[in-house]
Amino acid sequence: MKKSYGKLLAVMAAAVLAMTGCSGSGTEESSGSGEQAGSAQAGSTDAAEETEAAADGERTVVTIARDFDSTNLDPVMTANNVDIWVLNMMVEGLVTSSDDGQEIIPAVADTWEVSEDGLTYTFHIRDGIKFSNGEDVTIEDCIYSIDRAKTADGPWIGMLDMIDTMEDGGDNNLVITLTEPSPAFLSTLAMFSSSIMPKDYCEEVGTEGLAENPIGTGPYVLQEWNRGERMVFVKNEYYWEEGSPKVDEIDMVVVADDSTRIMQLQSGQIDVATMIPYSRVDELQNMGGLTVNLFDSTDVRFIVLNCQNEYLSNKSVRQALNLATDKEAINSAVYFGHGQIAQSFLAPAMPHYKEDLPAVSVDVEAAKQLLADAGYPDGFDLTVEVGSGDSTILQTATMLQEQWGEIGVNLNIQQIDIATARQNWQAGEYDVFLSNMTSDMTDTSEVAGLWCISEQANCWRSYWDDADQDQAEELCRLGNSEMDEELRMDYYGQMQEVVADAVPVIPLVYAPFAVVTSDRVTGLAQTPLGIYNVKNMEIAE
Amino acid sequence: MEELTYIVKRILQMIPVLLIITFIIFFGMRLIPGDPALLLVGNRASDEVIAATRARLGLDEPLFTQYLLFLKQCLTFDFGESMTLRAPVTELFAQKAVITVSLTLMTIVFAILISFPLGYAAGVKHDSKIGSFIDSLSLTFVSVPEFLVGLVIMLIFALRLKWFPVGGWGDTLGERLHALILPAFTGALGTAALVLRNIRGNVIQVLDKDYVDFAYSKGLSPWKIRTRYIFKNVLISTVTLLAMRMTYMLAGSIVIESVFALPGIGQMMLNAILARDYSIVQATVYLFSIIVLLMNLLTDIAYSLLDPRVKLN
Numbered sequence: 076m077k078k079s080y081g082k083l084l085a086v087m088a089a090a091v092l093a094m095t096g097c098s099g100s101g102t103e104e105s106s107g108s109g110e111q112a113g114s115a116q117a118g119s120t121d122a123a124e125e126t127e128a129a130a131d132g133e134r135t136v137v138t139i140a141r142d143f144d145s146t147n148l149d150p151v152m153t154a155n156n157v158d159i160w161v162l163n164m165m166v167e168g169l170v171t172s173s174d175d176g177q178e179i180i181p182a183v184a185d186t187w188e189v190s191e192d193g194l195t196y197t198f199h200i201r202d203g204i205k206f207s208n209g210e211d212v213t214i215e216d217c218i219y220s221i222d223r224a225k226t227a228d229g230p231w232i233g234m235l236d237m238i239d240t241m242e243d244g245g246d247n248n249l250v251i252t253l254t255e256p257s258p259a260f261l262s263t264l265a266m267f268s269s270s271i272m273p274k275d276y277c278e279e280v281g282t283e284g285l286a287e288n289p290i291g292t293g294p295y296v297l298q299e300w301n302r303g304e305r306m307v308f309v310k311n312e313y314y315w316e317e318g319s320p321k322v323d324e325i326d327m328v329v330v331a332d333d334s335t336r337i338m339q340l341q342s343g344q345i346d347v348a349t350m351i352p353y354s355r356v357d358e359l360q361n362m363g364g365l366t367v368n369l370f371d372s373t374d375v376r377f378i379v380l381n382c383q384n385e386y387l388s389n390k391s392v393r394q395a396l397n398l399a400t401d402k403e404a405i406n407s408a409v410y411f412g413h414g415q416i417a418q419s420f421l422a423p424a425m426p427h428y429k430e431d432l433p434a435v436s437v438d439v440e441a442a443k444q445l446l447a448d449a450g451y452p453d454g455f456d457l458t459v460e461v462g463s464g465d466s467t468i469l470q471t472a473t474m475l476q477e478q479w480g481e482i483g484v485n486l487n488i489q490q491i492d493i494a495t496a497r498q499n500w501q502a503g504e505y506d507v508f509l510s511n512m513t514s515d516m517t518d519t520s521e522v523a524g525l526w527c528i529s530e531q532a533n534c535w536r537s538y539w540d541d542a543d544q545d546q547a548e549e550l551c552r553l554g555n556s557e558m559d560e561e562l563r564m565d566y567y568g569q570m571q572e573v574v575a576d577a578v579p580v581i582p583l584v585y586a587p588f589a590v591v592t593s594d595r596v597t598g599l600a601q602t603p604l605g606i607y608n609v610k611n612m613e614i615a616e
Numbered sequence: 617m618e619e620l621t622y623i624v625k626r627i628l629q630m631i632p633v634l635l636i637i638t639f640i641i642f643f644g645m646r647l648i649p650g651d652p653a654l655l656l657v658g659n660r661a662s663d664e665v666i667a668a669t670r671a672r673l674g675l676d677e678p679l680f681t682q683y684l685l686f687l688k689q690c691l692t693f694d695f696g697e698s699m700t701l702r703a704p705v706t707e708l709f710a711q712k713a714v715i716t717v718s719l720t721l722m723t724i725v726f727a728i729l730i731s732f733p734l735g736y737a738a739g740v741k742h743d744s745k746i747g748s749f750i751d752s753l754s755l756t757f758v759s760v761p762e763f764l765v766g767l768v769i770m771l772i773f774a775l776r777l778k779w780f781p782v783g784g785w786g787d788t789l790g791e792r793l794h795a796l797i798l799p800a801f802t803g804a805l806g807t808a809a810l811v812l813r814n815i816r817g818n819v820i821q822v823l824d825k826d827y828v829d830f831a832y833s834k835g836l837s838p839w840k841i842r843t844r845y846i847f848k849n850v851l852i853s854t855v856t857l858l859a860m861r862m863t864y865m866l867a868g869s870i871v872i873e874s875v876f877a878l879p880g881i882g883q884m885m886l887n888a889i890l891a892r893d894y895s896i897v898q899a900t901v902y903l904f905s906i907i908v909l910l911m912n913l914l915t916d917i918a919y920s921l922l923d924p925r926v927k928l929n
Binding site: 143146147152154155228229230232233283286287301302303304328329330331332334335336338339341342344492493494495497498499501 | 648649650651654655657658661662664665668700701702703708711712763767770771774775778781782783784785874875876877879883884887889890891892
């Protein structure tokens with residue numbers, strides 16, 4: 076018997092060997108990318124060794140870990156941050172936004188002029204600029220790409236509706252005329268969805284092919300993609316900016332577990348860990364060899380109140396809940412003090428954030444009074460659906476349960492599958508929903524429209540629809556089309572006041588993007604929109 | 617010949633079982649709320665875009681038509697494309713299953729290496745200090761959650777001692793085997809603890825049997841008695857337990873895969889369920905069911921090899 080037991084073990088060991096050895100890991104082996112391509116994940120990357128390699132002028136590789144893999148890289152078809160945040164490594168628009176998200180800066184176009192009536196934009200396409208496949212960027216490619224962005228049946232359809240005509244103005248100029256002046260036009264062109272891609276390639280591979288591998292003028296080219304495991308980006312040899320990008324290869328790996336991601340960073344197996352839980356920030360700040368970056372973001376964490384709900388349709392009730400919500404306590408317990416208390420649904424990183432909105436401080440007595448006046452002196456029951464496994468949301472819900480309990484509102488927490496919770500929220504079949512939002516453009520109009528213009532997303536699914544909402548919508552529309560910056564700020568400011576008073580949403584905190592880098596790497600940026608800017612990243616001396 | 621007939625019969629019996637499984641998984645996935653099209657395009661997409669996506673994914677077909685298509689896929693083992701990963705599902709399954717199956721096999725090997733000698737020792741020496749030490753150690757590992765064990769093991773052996781990578785999956789055979797050791801060891805501890813306790817209990821029982829006393833009195837060598845008389849009898853229930861644990865590990869690989877950043881079936885399945893990627897979930901459940909059914913068959917065959925009293929009929 077002993078013998079056959081040994082045999083069994085041997086067979087199993089052989090099976091493990093055979094399986095691990097013969098597995099096709101999805102895409103073809105990288106060609107011509109050197110030995111280091113792709114070996115980083117298994118721990119063979121030694122930081123010291125690579126720094127030496129860099130000094131010798133050899134290939135440099137930086138490994139970035141995140142919690143989820145991308146799914147669809149066709150710029151006009153995706154609305155997921157896991158896709159959006161890496162797209163600008165490969166593709167760029169005529170213009171792009173600066174790292175601080177405050178300015179529109181040149182990209183495919185190096186200069187542009189606007190006619191006095193604000194209707195005609197003339198973009199000069201950078202001389203000699205090429206796509207990463209070596210082909211020249213033509214005016215035809217630009218017109219094709221922007222037209223595709225305007226008309227493709229995806230989540231961003233309608234965003235470029237202000238465009239009337241596009242034509243070749245000669246001398247590498249693209250002339251775009253608008254139907255009406257639009258303050259958001261340049262910001263919309265800077266969005267990932269308006270990226271310039273080669274017409275021939277797009278037509279050849281179609282949306283399915285673009286979803287796998289978009290080609291553009293970005294600093295990197297996607298060379299290899301093992302689903303759920305790793306994306307390998309190599310330098311675009313044709314990149315227009317002199318001396319950029321600096322790192323030869325970027326490996327974007329998926330490490331779902333937060334603790335593992337942090338340990339990999341500590342061990343030197345990876346160089347950058349993104350999506351760091353706030354609970355670990357202080358500890359990592361005190362650790363040598365690492366830098367904790369808390370990048371300003373447009374990420375707002377909030378409570379949406381269903382304004383069609385029996386109780387929540389009453390404005391006083393919503394105001395009472397707002398007064399009973401202790402944002403400070405939530406920030407310190409759930410965000411470990413790394414968030415910033417929110418009053419407006421717009422983040423401070425947005426251009427028209429209203430700084431001087433009156434701060435709502437916790438006032439249990441006033442809240443009780445409001446509830447009593449509304450006819451609910453004994454409170455009522457509400458349910459919040461929490462996606463199971465989301466500890467941040469669950470902790471927030473638990474704190475709200477206690478805080479709202481003080482004014483007699485009994486909050487039931489139901490943990491259900493996140494997709495179901497989202498679907499119920501979308502369909503308006505909920506009482507209270509906890510979520511967050513990041514902006515996809517540097518202009519205010521997108522987020523403002525989602526929260527104030529009913530037809531866009533039914534006021535971001537709060538189904539808010541009353542006189543206040545009419546007023547907010549009107550102010551929002553005025554702001555969206557006003558070319559005078561001062562007036563625009565005024566409209567958006569009033570709009571934020573109306574929303575803060577009517578409370579279809581209780582903004583909780585503005586959450587920074589927590590990214591930890593090893594001291595081996597410098598120059599990584601994440602814009603307030605969440606987009607990783609890796610082109611200035613380099614290996615520290 | 618009799619054995620062959622039995623095996624063919626068993627394989628034929630799998631057909632109705634698989635049919636029931638396809639039915640449950642197909643309609644089960646569609647019963648839970650969550651619209652795949654909505655999840656794919658995001659909450660801010662317009663109703664028209666969502667409707668167009670549904671049509672593109674074939675989700676607007678009558679349910680029964682979709683089910684028939686799934687049955688056809690089950691017969692041809694071509695499950696079409698994943699809606700979220702946009703790659704052939706069969707190919708994705710093959711890629712990811714390699715990781716999960718190798719992990720499971722290595723885990724079983726480790727579990728056997730740990731549990732057999734310790735379980736036997738704990739059984740034979742059950743009234744000594746060593747016996748009770750092994751016993752309480754095994755109790756600890758039965759009850760500590762895997763993710764915790766995994767993190768602690770990784771902290772010690774990967775981060776501090778640097779003997780192993782901190783999770784991940786390599787490119788070469790050597791790297792992959794190296795990367796599998798810690799996760800397999802982590803998974804093995806729980807299973808080994810269970811198996812060990814089972815072996816210990818059985819050894820104690822068998823030690824009291826008359827035939828063991830008889831063997832001693834006949835003057836057989838202690839080695840022969842241990843292997844032929846004691847261990848062989850203990851092995852029967854142990855094989856059942858190991859087979860059950862193997863099924864459990866294949867299905868429950870998600871925790872270890874997540875902690876050790878192994879891009880296996882568990883991770884893919886979790887994401888597919890969250891995104892309502894029907895084709896991946898259906899195909900994975902179906903293919904794993906086949907693996908589990910085949911493993912059960914193998915277990916039964918193993919019985920007949922281990923125990924002459926068990927006949928394959």
